[in-house]
Amino acid sequence: MNTLIQTFLSGTWGTLSLFGVTLIGCLIGGTLLAAMRVSPIPVLRGASAAYVNVVRNTPLTLVMFFCVFGLPYLDIRFGSTAAMNSFVLANIALIAYTSCFVAETLRSGIATVPVGQAEAARAIGLSFTQVLSFIVLPQAFRTVLPPLGSVIIAMLKNTSIASAFNNRELISAMRGAIEVRGDIVIPLLLATALVYLALALVIGRVFDLLERKLVILR
């Protein structure tokens, strides 16, 4: 029993590590993609739109295959150990993929910021980047917190795909446990589901709190 709990704990830790790194990465990547999409430079707008449309419409599993087999093929490796390399590659795939959804969510939020505020900001001499970072994005983020929460929860569950690519996380931990204790498959499945549920509920709660704290009076 103790070893089972140990297995699940290390699996949960693996899932949380993937989640944490990807969370930071996809918020940065998504913000950059959204900023490019609304920039006055046509090349950046086009590049962002093309990237989002290609990667968003590719299955995450395939994105991971590209990262796991494509990057080493180009002689790109990360970390000293195979485990580290797998971890970084899985994160790259998750960030590349989730950034698209963050960017699209954020873009819908940018559209809700009254254009007059951006004009007023330009009129006091702020540059495009300043208008975006001080006026438009802070309001856009607040507006899209509920759908952004869904994107982040989907990302949490998507970390499970990394299990197929030599990563230690919840699903691979569960598979290991089932190999040892084939007699309690259903309880093991339920336990895994419960951990995901608990993590997702915590994320949802955090977003609820943020939403309440950061609400913009209009």
Add this chain to the structure above:
Amino acid sequence: MFGDDWVSIPARNAREPFLGCPCERNVRSLDGMTANVTPDTGVPLVVMRDVQKHYGDFQALTDIDLSVARGEVVVVIGPSGSGKSTLCRTINRLETITSGTIEIDGQPLPEEGAALARLRSDVGMVFQSFNLFAHLTILENVTLGPIRVRGLKRAEADELARGLLRRVGVEHQAEKYPAQLSGGQQQRVAIARSLAMKPKLMLFDEPTSALDPEMINEVLDTMVELAEEGMTMVVVTHEMGFARKAAHRVVFMADGEIVEVAEPEEFFTNPRSSRAQDFLSKLLTN
């Protein structure tokens, strides 16, 4: 339609008449003392030459030639759709023009970029819909420009902002958010936000058109004070009382053209063009 004390006021109360060429004039400063403001008689602050503006096939501005001297208050009036707001917005390039030239302080308006941002920081703009930053407090609305554009320290910017908020009479709302203020208060904050950049020129794009009647005067009072301190102003408005009281020149526009330019007294009592006569008669029968 106008606040009651705005209609009966004689033109340019407490000031000398102003004839195209700016010369020394007396103005009443905030505390009622009389101060001498000597506008620069050199290069005009704003020069628009042969400006054309198209929206597709529609010509929004036609053959606009207008210059604004330092310290001058120019009020732009005309029926809706006559291009007054467009004209106002071309001066800080929120609207681009199709052809012609616009110079501010002797410099042609730069292309979009750092130089344009620098120029805009010297040109205040007040909008019909206030456009305060909804996620920032009143104080932060006013300090954003000084901190991010002028590079002031937060403490200096706060001091500057509180002084300006006091001047426009909303110092007690500094920690609130825009949506918690009345329209009139929001617009006065917007004026303070512009003033915080210490602009050479202020553009007002129908600043009272979105306000309830009882709030119009508080905003106009603030604007009159500004005018009396010698601020160069281009004001698009429907408030004829303000035009009479504070303007040096009235620019009457119709269908994207400047139809008539005159001193307020002259314009309101003896308009030359039939378009202006027609426009004024409609206002009076309202």
